Amino acid sequence: MLAGCQGPQSALDPASATARxxxxxxxxxxxxxxxxxxxxxxxxxxxxFRAPRQYPQPQARRIQRRLLIGGGxxxxxxxxxxxxxxxxxxxxxxxxxxxxxxxxxxTGHQWWWEVRYPQGDVVTANQLILxxxxxxxxxxxxxxxxxxxxxxxxxxxxxxxxxxxxxxRLQADREGVFRGQCAEFCGTQHAHMILHVxxxxxxxxxxxxxxxxxxxxxxxxxxxxxxxxxxxxxxCHRVAGVSDGRRGPDLTDLASRPTLGAGVxxxxxxGLRRWxxxxxxxxxxxxxxxxxxxxxxxxxxxxxxxxxxxP
Ligand code: HEC
Ligand SMILES: [Cu+2]
Numbered sequence: 001m002l003a004g005c006q007g008p009q010s011a012l013d014p015a016s017a018t019a020r021x022x023x024x025x026x027x028x029x030x031x032x033x034x035x036x037x038x039x040x041x042x043x044x045x046x047x048x049f050r051a052p053r054q055y056p057q058p059q060a061r062r063i064q065r066r067l068l069i070g071g072g073x074x075x076x077x078x079x080x081x082x083x084x085x086x087x088x089x090x091x092x093x094x095x096x097x098x099x100x101x102x103x104x105x106x107t108g109h110q111w112w113w114e115v116r117y118p119q120g121d122v123v124t125a126n127q128l129i130l131x132x133x134x135x136x137x138x139x140x141x142x143x144x145x146x147x148x149x150x151x152x153x154x155x156x157x158x159x160x161x162x163x164x165x166x167x168x169r170l171q172a173d174r175e176g177v178f179r180g181q182c183a184e185f186c187g188t189q190h191a192h193m194i195l196h197v198x199x200x201x202x203x204x205x206x207x208x209x210x211x212x213x214x215x216x217x218x219x220x221x222x223x224x225x226x227x228x229x230x231x232x233x234x235x236c237h238r239v240a241g242v243s244d245g246r247r248g249p250d251l252t253d254l255a256s257r258p259t260l261g262a263g264v265x266x267x268x269x270x271g272l273r274r275w276x277x278x279x280x281x282x283x284x285x286x287x288x289x290x291x292x293x294x295x296x297x298x299x300x301x302x303x304x305x306x307x308x309x310x311p
Contacts, residue, residue: 008179011152015199016173018093018155025090029083094155096167100137104128108140108147108160108182111189111286112249112262120213123238125249126262127196128180131205135171148184151197157183172199188285194263211311212253217241221305224298228291229305236288239309248288255310261286273303 006013014020055063106128107114115124128151130136140149142160150157151170158168172178180195200208220226220242234243240252257267261283265271275282276299280290291299 008177009152009181013153015153015176015178016093016155016171018091018169018171019153021090021093022156025087028086032079032083091156094168094170096137096169100135100169102131102134102136103139104136105139105141106149106160108142108144108149108186108193109287110144110187111182111193111283113180113193113195114143114249117209117212120209122209122212123250124212124253125257126194126259127198127257129205129208130170130172130197130199131202132172132175132199134202134205135169137167137169139165139167141165145186146184147182147186147193149180149195150183151178151180151195153178154197159184175199175201189283192262192264192283194259196258196263215240215252215311218252218309221302223301225301225305228294228298228302232289232291233302251306251309253309253311255307269303269307272306273300276303 004010004012011019011026012023014023103118105116105118107116113126113128115126115128116122138149140158140160141164142162144162146162147160148157149160149168154170154172155168158166160166176199178197178199180197182190182193182195184190186193218239218241221229229243234245236245236248238244238246238250238252240250255267259265260267260271260275261279264283265275276291279286279288
C-alpha cells in the first residue's frame with residue numbers, strides 16, 4: 001500500500017494544483033469511508049454483545065422508523081451530496097475555461113498515442129512534452145476504440161471516444177518526468193500503452209518545439225533499406241519529407257523517444273533492433289506486421305537510419 005504513495009504514476013504524489021486537489025479529495029473520501037467503517041463495526045459489535053432487550057410494540061416501531069429515515073435516507077443523501085459538491089469543486093481546475101496559451105491534440109490508437117502540436121505542425125508519438133507553469137489544453141480523441149487519457153500526477157482522467165473531442169487542462173508546476181497510462185481497457189495490449197510525459201522549463205520547451213518545427217530535411221534511407229522503407233514501412237509511418245503513412249506512429253523524431261512500443265522496451269541500439277525483429281513477441285497483436293522475410297543486413301541498415309531520426 002505504501003508503494004502506491006509515490007513514483008512516476010502515483011495520484012498521491014501530485015505535481016500540479018489540480019492533481020493536489022484530487023489527491024486531497026482522495027484523502028478526504030478515504031478518511032470519511034474509514035470513519036464510517038469504524039463506526040459501523042463498533043455498532044455491529046455493540047449489537048452482537050449487548051444484552052437483548054424487549055421494547056413495547058409502538059416504541060420498537062418508532063426506533064425502526066428513526067433508523068430507516070435517519071440512517072437509510074438522510075445520512076447517505078447528506079454525505080453523498082457533500083462529497084459531490086466538494087468533488088466537483090476540486091476538479092474545476094481541469095475544466096478548459098477560457099483560452100489556454102497552448103493547445104495540443106492527442107489521439108489514442110490500439111496501442112499507442114499520437115501527439116500533435118498544431119502551432120508548428122509538429123507530430124510525435126508516445127511522448128508528451130509540456131512547458132512547466134503553463135496551462136495546456138489537451139483535446140483528446142480516439143481513432144478506434146475507447147481509450148482514456150490519464151497522467152495521475154497532473155490531473156484526472158478523461159475518456160478518449162472515437163468521433164468526439166474532449167478537452168482537459170493540465171498545468172505541471174514542476175520539472176520532471178511523469179507517466180501516463182491508458183485507463184480504459186482497449187484490447188489485449190492495453191497495459192502496454194504508456195505515455196512518457198516530461199515537463200520542461202518554458203525556455204527549453206520552446207527550444208524543443210522550435211527544433212521540431214524547423215528541422216533539416218531528412219534523407220531517405222540508403223540502398224535496400226530505403227527500398228524496404230518505401231515499399232512497406234512508408235505505408236504506415238510518416239517521416240517528415242520522406243513518407244506520409246498515418247496508421248502507425250510518426251517516426252520523424254523516433255531517436256529522441258525514451259521507449260519503443262509505448263513503453264515496451266528501451267529505445268537504444270539493441271532495443272530498436274529487437275523491436276524490428278520481434279515486436280510481435282514483445283507486444284503480441286500490435287498493428288505492425290512481421291518482417292521475417294527481410295534479411296538481417298537490411299534490417300540493420302534500416303535500424304541505423306532510424307537511429308538518426310532526431311531533430
Ligand atoms: C501495417 C502498418 C505498419 C507497417 C507496414 C509498419 N509498421 Fe511500424 N508500427 C505500426 C504500428 C501500428 C505501430 C505501433 C505499435 C504499438 O506500439 O502498438 C508501429 C510501431 C513502430 C515502431 C515503434 C515506434 C514507437 O514510437 O514506439 C517502429 C520503430 C516501427 N514501427 C518501424 C517500422 C518499420 C521500420 C517498418 C518497415 C520495415 C514498419 N514499422 C512497418 C504499423 C506499421
Ligand atoms: Cu487502454
